Amino acid sequence: MAVKPFLVACIALSAHSANAACDAEKGMCETANGGYQIELPDAESPPLLVFLHGYGGTGTGTMKNRGMVEPLLERGYAVMAPEGAMRNGRQSWNFFPGWEGRDETAFLTEVVQDAADRFGIDTTRVLLGGFSAGGFMVNYLACHAPGTFSAYVPVSGGFWRPHPEECNGPVRLFHTHGWTDNVVPLEGRILGGGRFHQGDIFVGLEIWREANECADTKPSGFGTTDQFMLRKWNGCADGAALEFALFPGGHNVPQGWADMVLDWYEDLPGS
Template sequence: MIRSLCLALTLAFVSQGAQAGCAELEAACEIDTGLYHIELPDRSEQGMPAVIFLHGYGGSGQGVLKMRGMVEGFKARGYAVIAPTGEPRGEDGPLSWVFYPGWEGRDESAFLDAVRADAADRFGVDAERMILAGFSGGAFMVSYLACATPDAFAAYAPVSGGFWRPHPESCAGPVRLFQTHGWTDPVVPLEGRQLGGGRFIQGDIFTGLEIWRAANECADNKPDGFSQTGQFMRRKWTRCADGSALEFALFPGGHQVPQGWADMVVDWAEGLPGS
Protein backbone atom coordinates (compact mmCIF):
# COMPACT_ATOMS: atom_id res chain seq x y z
CA MET A 1 0.00 0.00 0.00
CA ILE A 2 2.86 2.39 0.88
CA ARG A 3 4.51 1.61 -2.45
CA SER A 4 1.25 2.35 -4.30
CA LEU A 5 0.87 5.66 -2.46
CA CYS A 6 4.44 6.66 -3.31
CA LEU A 7 3.85 5.80 -6.97
CA ALA A 8 0.66 7.86 -7.04
CA LEU A 9 2.40 10.85 -5.47
CA THR A 10 5.29 10.54 -7.91
CA LEU A 11 2.92 10.50 -10.88
CA ALA A 12 1.07 13.50 -9.50
CA PHE A 13 4.32 15.40 -9.04
CA VAL A 14 5.51 14.55 -12.57
CA SER A 15 2.14 15.52 -14.03
CA GLN A 16 2.10 18.87 -12.21
CA GLY A 17 5.63 19.62 -13.35
CA ALA A 18 4.80 18.72 -16.94
CA GLN A 19 1.65 20.82 -16.89
CA ALA A 20 3.61 23.81 -15.67
CA GLY A 21 5.91 23.34 -18.64
CA CYS A 22 3.65 23.04 -21.67
CA ALA A 23 0.09 21.93 -20.86
CA GLU A 24 -1.30 25.37 -21.61
CA LEU A 25 -2.33 27.44 -24.60
CA GLU A 26 0.78 29.59 -24.97
CA ALA A 27 3.49 27.02 -24.25
CA ALA A 28 4.50 24.38 -26.79
CA CYS A 29 5.92 20.97 -25.94
CA GLU A 30 9.10 20.45 -27.96
CA ILE A 31 10.46 17.15 -29.24
CA ASP A 32 13.28 16.47 -31.69
CA THR A 33 11.04 16.52 -34.77
CA GLY A 34 8.61 19.31 -33.95
CA LEU A 35 6.13 20.90 -31.57
CA TYR A 36 2.78 20.08 -30.05
CA HIS A 37 0.36 21.71 -27.63
CA ILE A 38 -1.72 19.81 -25.11
CA GLU A 39 -4.64 20.52 -22.81
CA LEU A 40 -5.68 18.07 -20.10
CA PRO A 41 -9.17 17.43 -18.74
CA ASP A 42 -9.95 19.05 -15.38
CA ARG A 43 -9.81 15.64 -13.71
CA SER A 44 -6.77 14.23 -15.43
CA GLU A 45 -5.56 10.82 -14.34
CA GLN A 46 -2.93 8.29 -15.29
CA GLY A 47 -4.05 6.30 -18.32
CA MET A 48 -6.56 8.89 -19.60
CA PRO A 49 -7.55 8.69 -23.30
CA ALA A 50 -6.62 11.42 -25.77
CA VAL A 51 -7.43 12.90 -29.14
CA ILE A 52 -4.55 13.98 -31.35
CA PHE A 53 -6.09 16.68 -33.55
CA LEU A 54 -4.30 17.91 -36.68
CA HIS A 55 -4.92 21.51 -37.77
CA GLY A 56 -5.85 22.60 -41.28
CA TYR A 57 -3.67 24.31 -43.89
CA GLY A 58 -2.17 27.47 -42.43
CA GLY A 59 -3.20 26.60 -38.89
CA SER A 60 -1.16 25.54 -35.87
CA GLY A 61 -1.35 23.43 -32.77
CA GLN A 62 -1.84 26.55 -30.69
CA GLY A 63 -4.71 27.54 -32.96
CA VAL A 64 -6.41 24.18 -32.39
CA LEU A 65 -6.60 24.87 -28.66
CA LYS A 66 -8.49 28.09 -29.45
CA MET A 67 -11.33 25.95 -30.86
CA ARG A 68 -12.90 26.00 -27.43
CA GLY A 69 -16.16 24.25 -28.29
CA MET A 70 -14.35 21.19 -29.58
CA VAL A 71 -11.61 21.21 -26.93
CA GLU A 72 -14.05 21.58 -24.03
CA GLY A 73 -16.23 18.86 -25.58
CA PHE A 74 -13.39 16.34 -25.44
CA LYS A 75 -12.17 17.49 -22.00
CA ALA A 76 -15.65 17.11 -20.53
CA ARG A 77 -15.52 13.46 -21.55
CA GLY A 78 -12.16 12.94 -19.85
CA TYR A 79 -9.98 13.19 -22.96
CA ALA A 80 -6.74 15.10 -23.29
CA VAL A 81 -6.46 17.14 -26.49
CA ILE A 82 -3.07 16.96 -28.20
CA ALA A 83 -2.47 19.44 -31.03
CA PRO A 84 0.73 18.94 -33.06
CA THR A 85 1.99 21.64 -35.41
CA GLY A 86 2.78 21.06 -39.08
CA GLU A 87 5.82 22.38 -40.91
CA PRO A 88 6.06 25.31 -43.34
CA ARG A 89 5.15 24.56 -46.94
CA GLY A 90 8.31 25.73 -48.69
CA GLU A 91 10.82 27.89 -46.86
CA ASP A 92 8.42 30.35 -45.26
CA GLY A 93 5.03 29.06 -46.38
CA PRO A 94 1.92 28.28 -44.32
CA LEU A 95 2.09 25.38 -41.88
CA SER A 96 0.80 22.15 -43.34
CA TRP A 97 1.26 18.38 -43.45
CA VAL A 98 3.27 16.10 -45.74
CA PHE A 99 0.36 13.80 -46.51
CA TYR A 100 0.50 13.09 -50.25
CA PRO A 101 2.59 10.06 -51.31
CA GLY A 102 5.87 11.17 -52.87
CA TRP A 103 5.99 14.62 -51.26
CA GLU A 104 9.28 15.46 -49.57
CA GLY A 105 9.48 16.62 -45.98
CA ARG A 106 9.09 15.38 -42.45
CA ASP A 107 8.07 11.79 -41.85
CA GLU A 108 4.70 12.65 -40.32
CA SER A 109 3.98 9.09 -39.20
CA ALA A 110 7.23 9.01 -37.21
CA PHE A 111 6.57 12.53 -35.87
CA LEU A 112 3.11 11.60 -34.59
CA ASP A 113 4.47 8.40 -33.04
CA ALA A 114 7.00 10.57 -31.20
CA VAL A 115 4.27 13.00 -30.09
CA ARG A 116 2.23 10.11 -28.75
CA ALA A 117 5.18 8.65 -26.84
CA ASP A 118 6.19 12.01 -25.40
CA ALA A 119 2.65 12.84 -24.26
CA ALA A 120 2.38 9.43 -22.63
CA ASP A 121 5.65 9.96 -20.76
CA ARG A 122 5.03 13.56 -19.70
CA PHE A 123 1.31 13.55 -18.96
CA GLY A 124 0.28 9.94 -18.38
CA VAL A 125 -2.08 9.64 -21.34
CA ASP A 126 -2.69 6.10 -22.59
CA ALA A 127 -0.80 5.62 -25.85
CA GLU A 128 -3.19 2.80 -26.77
CA ARG A 129 -6.33 4.92 -26.33
CA MET A 130 -5.64 7.75 -28.75
CA ILE A 131 -7.92 8.84 -31.57
CA LEU A 132 -6.19 10.54 -34.50
CA ALA A 133 -8.46 13.27 -35.85
CA GLY A 134 -8.01 16.32 -38.02
CA PHE A 135 -9.70 19.10 -39.96
CA SER A 136 -9.32 19.95 -43.66
CA GLY A 137 -5.59 19.59 -44.46
CA GLY A 138 -5.29 17.72 -41.16
CA ALA A 139 -8.11 15.42 -42.28
CA PHE A 140 -6.17 14.65 -45.47
CA MET A 141 -3.22 13.69 -43.27
CA VAL A 142 -5.43 11.51 -41.06
CA SER A 143 -6.90 9.74 -44.09
CA TYR A 144 -3.55 8.87 -45.62
CA LEU A 145 -2.13 7.67 -42.30
CA ALA A 146 -5.24 5.56 -41.66
CA CYS A 147 -4.80 4.04 -45.11
CA ALA A 148 -1.09 3.29 -44.67
CA THR A 149 -1.02 2.40 -40.96
CA PRO A 150 -4.56 1.40 -39.90
CA ASP A 151 -3.42 -0.06 -36.56
CA ALA A 152 -1.26 2.87 -35.47
CA PHE A 153 -4.10 4.53 -33.51
CA ALA A 154 -7.18 3.24 -31.74
CA ALA A 155 -9.43 5.01 -34.27
CA TYR A 156 -9.40 7.74 -36.91
CA ALA A 157 -11.80 10.68 -37.32
CA PRO A 158 -11.23 13.00 -40.31
CA VAL A 159 -13.59 15.97 -40.67
CA SER A 160 -13.89 18.02 -43.87
CA GLY A 161 -11.21 16.13 -45.76
CA GLY A 162 -10.37 12.78 -47.36
CA PHE A 163 -8.05 11.71 -50.19
CA TRP A 164 -6.66 13.51 -53.24
CA ARG A 165 -6.76 12.28 -56.83
CA PRO A 166 -5.58 9.87 -57.95
CA HIS A 167 -7.22 8.06 -55.09
CA PRO A 168 -5.27 5.26 -53.42
CA GLU A 169 -5.78 1.96 -55.21
CA SER A 170 -6.08 0.21 -51.85
CA CYS A 171 -5.31 0.59 -48.14
CA ALA A 172 -3.21 -1.61 -45.88
CA GLY A 173 -6.06 -3.26 -44.03
CA PRO A 174 -9.18 -2.91 -41.90
CA VAL A 175 -9.52 0.35 -40.02
CA ARG A 176 -11.80 1.99 -37.45
CA LEU A 177 -12.77 5.29 -39.02
CA PHE A 178 -15.51 7.91 -38.62
CA GLN A 179 -15.73 10.35 -41.54
CA THR A 180 -17.61 13.65 -41.16
CA HIS A 181 -18.33 16.21 -43.88
CA GLY A 182 -20.44 19.30 -44.51
CA TRP A 183 -23.13 19.12 -47.18
CA THR A 184 -22.39 22.69 -48.35
CA ASP A 185 -18.58 22.65 -47.95
CA PRO A 186 -17.17 24.94 -50.69
CA VAL A 187 -13.48 24.49 -49.71
CA VAL A 188 -13.41 20.70 -49.83
CA PRO A 189 -16.61 19.86 -51.74
CA LEU A 190 -17.90 16.31 -51.45
CA GLU A 191 -16.89 15.81 -55.08
CA GLY A 192 -13.48 17.48 -54.65
CA ARG A 193 -12.04 20.38 -56.65
CA GLN A 194 -8.94 21.49 -58.54
CA LEU A 195 -6.15 23.42 -56.83
CA GLY A 196 -3.02 25.14 -58.11
CA GLY A 197 -4.32 25.54 -61.65
CA GLY A 198 -5.16 21.85 -61.87
CA ARG A 199 -1.84 20.55 -60.51
CA PHE A 200 -3.68 19.06 -57.54
CA ILE A 201 -7.21 17.69 -57.38
CA GLN A 202 -9.06 16.92 -54.18
CA GLY A 203 -10.69 13.51 -54.16
CA ASP A 204 -14.31 12.47 -53.98
CA ILE A 205 -15.47 11.71 -50.43
CA PHE A 206 -17.81 8.95 -51.60
CA THR A 207 -15.00 7.33 -53.60
CA GLY A 208 -12.98 7.41 -50.41
CA LEU A 209 -15.77 5.58 -48.59
CA GLU A 210 -15.66 2.90 -51.27
CA ILE A 211 -11.93 2.50 -50.60
CA TRP A 212 -12.60 2.18 -46.87
CA ARG A 213 -15.31 -0.43 -47.49
CA ALA A 214 -12.86 -2.47 -49.54
CA ALA A 215 -10.18 -2.17 -46.85
CA ASN A 216 -12.70 -3.28 -44.23
CA GLU A 217 -13.87 -6.18 -46.39
CA CYS A 218 -17.48 -5.06 -46.11
CA ALA A 219 -20.03 -7.47 -47.54
CA ASP A 220 -21.95 -4.77 -49.41
CA ASN A 221 -21.66 -1.15 -50.51
CA LYS A 222 -25.07 -0.49 -48.98
CA PRO A 223 -25.05 0.84 -45.41
CA ASP A 224 -26.79 -1.37 -42.89
CA GLY A 225 -27.36 1.27 -40.26
CA PHE A 226 -28.91 4.75 -40.40
CA SER A 227 -29.38 7.23 -37.56
CA GLN A 228 -29.55 10.91 -36.74
CA THR A 229 -27.70 12.69 -33.92
CA GLY A 230 -28.75 16.32 -33.72
CA GLN A 231 -27.78 17.88 -37.05
CA PHE A 232 -25.78 14.82 -38.15
CA MET A 233 -27.22 12.35 -40.65
CA ARG A 234 -25.30 9.13 -40.07
CA ARG A 235 -24.81 5.85 -41.89
CA LYS A 236 -22.58 2.91 -41.03
CA TRP A 237 -21.35 -0.41 -42.35
CA THR A 238 -21.21 -3.29 -39.86
CA ARG A 239 -21.01 -6.42 -42.02
CA CYS A 240 -17.26 -6.01 -42.35
CA ALA A 241 -14.01 -7.51 -41.05
CA ASP A 242 -13.80 -8.27 -37.33
CA GLY A 243 -12.44 -5.34 -35.37
CA SER A 244 -13.11 -2.82 -38.12
CA ALA A 245 -15.61 0.06 -38.00
CA LEU A 246 -16.80 2.51 -40.62
CA GLU A 247 -19.28 5.34 -40.26
CA PHE A 248 -20.07 8.50 -42.22
CA ALA A 249 -21.87 11.61 -40.98
CA LEU A 250 -23.14 14.54 -43.03
CA PHE A 251 -24.13 17.87 -41.51
CA PRO A 252 -25.86 20.80 -43.25
CA GLY A 253 -23.03 23.32 -42.83
CA GLY A 254 -19.85 24.16 -44.69
CA HIS A 255 -16.11 23.90 -44.07
CA GLN A 256 -15.88 23.63 -40.29
CA VAL A 257 -15.68 21.40 -37.27
CA PRO A 258 -19.38 21.38 -36.43
CA GLN A 259 -20.93 21.83 -33.01
CA GLY A 260 -21.50 18.50 -31.30
CA TRP A 261 -18.85 16.68 -33.33
CA ALA A 262 -16.59 15.90 -30.36
CA ASP A 263 -19.36 14.26 -28.34
CA MET A 264 -20.49 12.22 -31.34
CA VAL A 265 -16.97 10.94 -32.04
CA VAL A 266 -16.40 9.99 -28.39
CA ASP A 267 -19.73 8.13 -28.25
CA TRP A 268 -18.77 6.26 -31.42
CA ALA A 269 -15.24 5.41 -30.26
CA GLU A 270 -16.34 4.26 -26.82
CA GLY A 271 -19.00 2.06 -28.39
CA LEU A 272 -16.50 0.13 -30.50
CA PRO A 273 -15.78 -3.50 -29.58
CA GLY A 274 -12.93 -3.75 -27.10
CA SER A 275 -13.04 -0.06 -26.15
Protein backbone atom coordinates in the same frame (compact mmCIF):
# COMPACT_ATOMS: atom_id res chain seq x y z
CA MET B 1 -19.83 13.60 -13.54
CA ALA B 2 -17.97 16.44 -15.23
CA VAL B 3 -14.25 16.75 -14.60
CA LYS B 4 -12.28 19.94 -14.30
CA PRO B 5 -9.87 20.38 -17.22
CA PHE B 6 -6.63 22.26 -16.87
CA LEU B 7 -4.15 23.65 -19.35
CA VAL B 8 -0.74 22.02 -19.34
CA ALA B 9 1.98 24.64 -19.65
CA CYS B 10 4.27 21.79 -20.68
CA ILE B 11 6.82 21.99 -17.91
CA ALA B 12 9.25 19.07 -17.82
CA LEU B 13 8.85 16.57 -15.01
CA SER B 14 12.24 17.57 -13.58
CA ALA B 15 15.42 19.32 -14.58
CA HIS B 16 16.93 15.88 -15.15
CA SER B 17 14.08 14.50 -17.26
CA ALA B 18 15.07 12.62 -20.39
CA ASN B 19 12.60 14.83 -22.28
CA ALA B 20 13.54 18.32 -23.38
CA ALA B 21 11.85 20.98 -21.26
CA CYS B 22 8.65 22.42 -22.68
CA ASP B 23 8.54 26.15 -23.32
CA ALA B 24 6.31 27.50 -20.54
CA GLU B 25 6.13 30.94 -22.19
CA LYS B 26 4.81 29.59 -25.51
CA GLY B 27 2.89 26.72 -23.96
CA MET B 28 4.58 24.40 -26.45
CA CYS B 29 5.99 20.93 -25.87
CA GLU B 30 8.98 20.37 -28.15
CA THR B 31 10.13 17.01 -29.51
CA ALA B 32 12.90 16.12 -31.94
CA ASN B 33 10.73 16.72 -35.02
CA GLY B 34 8.25 19.38 -33.95
CA GLY B 35 5.97 20.47 -31.16
CA TYR B 36 2.48 20.23 -29.72
CA GLN B 37 0.09 21.79 -27.25
CA ILE B 38 -1.97 19.69 -24.88
CA GLU B 39 -4.75 20.03 -22.32
CA LEU B 40 -5.46 17.33 -19.76
CA PRO B 41 -8.61 16.39 -17.87
CA ASP B 42 -8.50 15.89 -14.14
CA ALA B 43 -8.11 12.13 -14.55
CA GLU B 44 -5.41 9.48 -14.31
CA SER B 45 -4.03 7.88 -17.51
CA PRO B 46 -6.55 9.59 -19.79
CA PRO B 47 -7.26 8.60 -23.38
CA LEU B 48 -6.22 11.15 -25.98
CA LEU B 49 -7.61 12.81 -29.08
CA VAL B 50 -4.87 14.19 -31.33
CA PHE B 51 -6.32 16.84 -33.66
CA LEU B 52 -4.45 18.14 -36.72
CA HIS B 53 -5.11 21.70 -37.88
CA GLY B 54 -5.88 22.70 -41.47
CA TYR B 55 -3.60 24.32 -44.05
CA GLY B 56 -2.13 27.52 -42.61
CA GLY B 57 -3.47 26.72 -39.16
CA THR B 58 -1.71 26.24 -35.83
CA GLY B 59 -1.99 24.18 -32.70
CA THR B 60 -2.92 27.38 -30.86
CA GLY B 61 -5.83 27.88 -33.24
CA THR B 62 -7.01 24.32 -32.64
CA MET B 63 -7.01 24.85 -28.88
CA LYS B 64 -9.07 28.03 -29.28
CA ASN B 65 -11.94 25.95 -30.68
CA ARG B 66 -13.47 25.52 -27.24
CA GLY B 67 -16.69 24.11 -28.68
CA MET B 68 -14.60 21.08 -29.69
CA VAL B 69 -12.05 20.98 -26.87
CA GLU B 70 -14.29 21.43 -23.82
CA PRO B 71 -16.61 18.45 -24.49
CA LEU B 72 -13.58 16.19 -24.91
CA LEU B 73 -12.06 17.34 -21.63
CA GLU B 74 -15.37 17.00 -19.82
CA ARG B 75 -15.58 13.37 -20.90
CA GLY B 76 -12.12 12.62 -19.57
CA TYR B 77 -10.06 12.85 -22.78
CA ALA B 78 -6.81 14.75 -23.16
CA VAL B 79 -6.61 16.95 -26.26
CA MET B 80 -3.40 17.40 -28.24
CA ALA B 81 -2.79 19.89 -31.06
CA PRO B 82 0.49 19.18 -32.91
CA GLU B 83 2.09 21.78 -35.15
CA GLY B 84 2.30 21.14 -38.87
CA ALA B 85 5.58 21.64 -40.71
CA MET B 86 6.14 24.58 -43.07
CA ARG B 87 4.99 23.96 -46.65
CA ASN B 88 5.09 26.84 -49.14
CA GLY B 89 5.36 29.32 -46.30
CA ARG B 90 2.45 27.97 -44.25
CA GLN B 91 2.03 25.19 -41.74
CA SER B 92 0.46 22.02 -43.09
CA TRP B 93 0.98 18.25 -43.32
CA ASN B 94 3.11 16.07 -45.58
CA PHE B 95 0.29 13.72 -46.56
CA PHE B 96 0.45 13.22 -50.33
CA PRO B 97 2.47 10.20 -51.56
CA GLY B 98 5.75 11.27 -53.14
CA TRP B 99 6.05 14.62 -51.37
CA GLU B 100 9.31 15.32 -49.62
CA GLY B 101 9.33 16.45 -46.03
CA ARG B 102 8.75 15.31 -42.49
CA ASP B 103 7.70 11.74 -41.83
CA GLU B 104 4.37 12.59 -40.24
CA THR B 105 3.64 9.08 -38.99
CA ALA B 106 6.94 9.08 -37.11
CA PHE B 107 6.31 12.60 -35.82
CA LEU B 108 2.81 11.87 -34.55
CA THR B 109 3.97 8.66 -32.92
CA GLU B 110 6.76 10.66 -31.32
CA VAL B 111 4.52 13.34 -29.81
CA VAL B 112 2.06 10.79 -28.43
CA GLN B 113 4.90 8.90 -26.76
CA ASP B 114 6.26 12.18 -25.43
CA ALA B 115 2.86 12.99 -23.91
CA ALA B 116 2.70 9.49 -22.41
CA ASP B 117 6.12 9.96 -20.81
CA ARG B 118 5.32 13.44 -19.46
CA PHE B 119 1.66 13.21 -18.55
CA GLY B 120 0.70 9.54 -18.36
CA ILE B 121 -1.45 9.38 -21.51
CA ASP B 122 -2.96 5.95 -22.21
CA THR B 123 -1.32 5.08 -25.54
CA THR B 124 -3.78 2.23 -26.17
CA ARG B 125 -6.66 4.71 -26.49
CA VAL B 126 -5.53 7.41 -28.89
CA LEU B 127 -7.80 8.79 -31.61
CA LEU B 128 -6.34 10.75 -34.53
CA GLY B 129 -8.56 13.50 -35.89
CA GLY B 130 -7.97 16.43 -38.16
CA PHE B 131 -9.66 19.18 -40.15
CA SER B 132 -9.27 19.91 -43.88
CA ALA B 133 -5.55 19.33 -44.67
CA GLY B 134 -5.38 17.69 -41.27
CA GLY B 135 -8.27 15.45 -42.32
CA PHE B 136 -6.39 14.48 -45.48
CA MET B 137 -3.41 13.60 -43.29
CA VAL B 138 -5.61 11.40 -41.10
CA ASN B 139 -6.90 9.46 -44.10
CA TYR B 140 -3.49 8.87 -45.66
CA LEU B 141 -1.93 7.79 -42.36
CA ALA B 142 -4.84 5.42 -41.70
CA CYS B 143 -4.45 4.07 -45.23
CA HIS B 144 -0.78 3.06 -44.96
CA ALA B 145 -0.51 2.41 -41.19
CA PRO B 146 -3.98 1.76 -39.72
CA GLY B 147 -2.61 0.16 -36.56
CA THR B 148 -0.78 3.32 -35.49
CA PHE B 149 -3.76 4.70 -33.55
CA SER B 150 -6.90 3.24 -32.01
CA ALA B 151 -9.32 5.07 -34.34
CA TYR B 152 -9.46 7.83 -36.96
CA VAL B 153 -11.95 10.73 -37.03
CA PRO B 154 -11.27 13.09 -39.99
CA VAL B 155 -13.39 16.18 -40.68
CA SER B 156 -13.66 17.77 -44.15
CA GLY B 157 -10.74 15.89 -45.66
CA GLY B 158 -10.37 12.59 -47.53
CA PHE B 159 -7.96 11.65 -50.34
CA TRP B 160 -6.56 13.47 -53.38
CA ARG B 161 -6.69 12.19 -56.95
CA PRO B 162 -5.46 9.78 -58.03
CA HIS B 163 -7.18 8.01 -55.19
CA PRO B 164 -5.16 5.22 -53.55
CA GLU B 165 -5.58 1.94 -55.39
CA GLU B 166 -6.03 0.26 -52.03
CA CYS B 167 -5.55 0.84 -48.31
CA ASN B 168 -4.44 -1.43 -45.52
CA GLY B 169 -7.03 -2.60 -43.06
CA PRO B 170 -8.95 -3.15 -40.98
CA VAL B 171 -9.47 0.43 -39.83
CA ARG B 172 -11.85 2.11 -37.41
CA LEU B 173 -12.80 5.38 -39.09
CA PHE B 174 -15.58 7.96 -38.68
CA HIS B 175 -15.67 10.61 -41.41
CA THR B 176 -17.60 13.89 -40.98
CA HIS B 177 -18.32 16.33 -43.82
CA GLY B 178 -20.40 19.41 -44.56
CA TRP B 179 -23.07 19.27 -47.28
CA THR B 180 -22.27 22.85 -48.40
CA ASP B 181 -18.48 22.59 -48.02
CA ASN B 182 -17.03 24.62 -50.91
CA VAL B 183 -13.37 24.36 -49.83
CA VAL B 184 -13.31 20.57 -49.83
CA PRO B 185 -16.52 19.73 -51.73
CA LEU B 186 -17.85 16.20 -51.50
CA GLU B 187 -16.83 15.74 -55.15
CA GLY B 188 -13.43 17.41 -54.66
CA ARG B 189 -11.99 20.36 -56.59
CA ILE B 190 -8.94 21.36 -58.62
CA LEU B 191 -6.13 23.20 -56.82
CA GLY B 192 -2.85 24.89 -57.74
CA GLY B 193 -3.77 25.70 -61.33
CA GLY B 194 -4.46 22.04 -62.08
CA ARG B 195 -1.47 20.54 -60.29
CA PHE B 196 -3.65 18.90 -57.62
CA HIS B 197 -7.19 17.56 -57.52
CA GLN B 198 -9.04 16.74 -54.34
CA GLY B 199 -10.71 13.36 -54.39
CA ASP B 200 -14.33 12.32 -54.14
CA ILE B 201 -15.40 11.57 -50.56
CA PHE B 202 -17.69 8.74 -51.64
CA VAL B 203 -14.87 7.10 -53.61
CA GLY B 204 -12.86 7.28 -50.40
CA LEU B 205 -15.63 5.50 -48.53
CA GLU B 206 -15.56 2.76 -51.17
CA ILE B 207 -11.81 2.37 -50.58
CA TRP B 208 -12.44 2.03 -46.85
CA ARG B 209 -15.19 -0.55 -47.38
CA GLU B 210 -12.77 -2.63 -49.44
CA ALA B 211 -10.01 -2.26 -46.85
CA ASN B 212 -12.46 -3.36 -44.16
CA GLU B 213 -13.72 -6.29 -46.28
CA CYS B 214 -17.31 -5.15 -45.91
CA ALA B 215 -19.80 -7.62 -47.36
CA ASP B 216 -21.89 -5.01 -49.18
CA THR B 217 -21.60 -1.46 -50.49
CA LYS B 218 -25.06 -0.74 -49.08
CA PRO B 219 -25.02 0.90 -45.63
CA SER B 220 -26.29 -1.38 -42.91
CA GLY B 221 -27.55 1.42 -40.69
CA PHE B 222 -28.90 4.95 -40.97
CA GLY B 223 -29.66 7.58 -38.37
CA THR B 224 -30.47 11.26 -37.95
CA THR B 225 -30.03 13.77 -35.16
CA ASP B 226 -30.78 17.49 -34.99
CA GLN B 227 -27.36 18.11 -36.56
CA PHE B 228 -26.25 15.05 -38.49
CA MET B 229 -27.33 12.46 -41.04
CA LEU B 230 -25.52 9.20 -40.31
CA ARG B 231 -24.75 5.99 -42.14
CA LYS B 232 -22.59 3.04 -41.15
CA TRP B 233 -21.40 -0.27 -42.53
CA ASN B 234 -21.48 -3.55 -40.59
CA GLY B 235 -20.66 -7.03 -41.83
CA CYS B 236 -17.00 -6.11 -42.19
CA ALA B 237 -13.74 -7.69 -40.99
CA ASP B 238 -13.02 -8.18 -37.30
CA GLY B 239 -11.66 -4.96 -35.84
CA ALA B 240 -13.20 -2.79 -38.56
CA ALA B 241 -15.63 0.10 -38.08
CA LEU B 242 -16.81 2.62 -40.65
CA GLU B 243 -19.30 5.45 -40.25
CA PHE B 244 -20.08 8.67 -42.13
CA ALA B 245 -21.79 11.82 -40.84
CA LEU B 246 -23.10 14.59 -43.07
CA PHE B 247 -24.14 17.96 -41.64
CA PRO B 248 -25.85 20.90 -43.37
CA GLY B 249 -23.02 23.40 -42.90
CA GLY B 250 -19.82 24.18 -44.77
CA HIS B 251 -16.09 23.92 -44.12
CA ASN B 252 -15.85 23.70 -40.34
CA VAL B 253 -15.84 21.38 -37.36
CA PRO B 254 -19.55 21.32 -36.47
CA GLN B 255 -21.02 21.75 -33.03
CA GLY B 256 -21.73 18.38 -31.46
CA TRP B 257 -18.90 16.66 -33.32
CA ALA B 258 -16.85 15.78 -30.25
CA ASP B 259 -19.67 14.04 -28.40
CA MET B 260 -20.79 12.25 -31.55
CA VAL B 261 -17.40 10.70 -32.29
CA LEU B 262 -16.78 9.78 -28.65
CA ASP B 263 -20.17 8.06 -28.50
CA TRP B 264 -19.14 6.09 -31.59
CA TYR B 265 -15.67 5.29 -30.27
CA GLU B 266 -16.77 4.23 -26.81
CA ASP B 267 -19.30 1.84 -28.34
CA LEU B 268 -16.58 0.00 -30.27
CA PRO B 269 -15.35 -3.34 -28.91
CA GLY B 270 -12.23 -2.87 -26.80
CA SER B 271 -12.58 0.89 -26.40
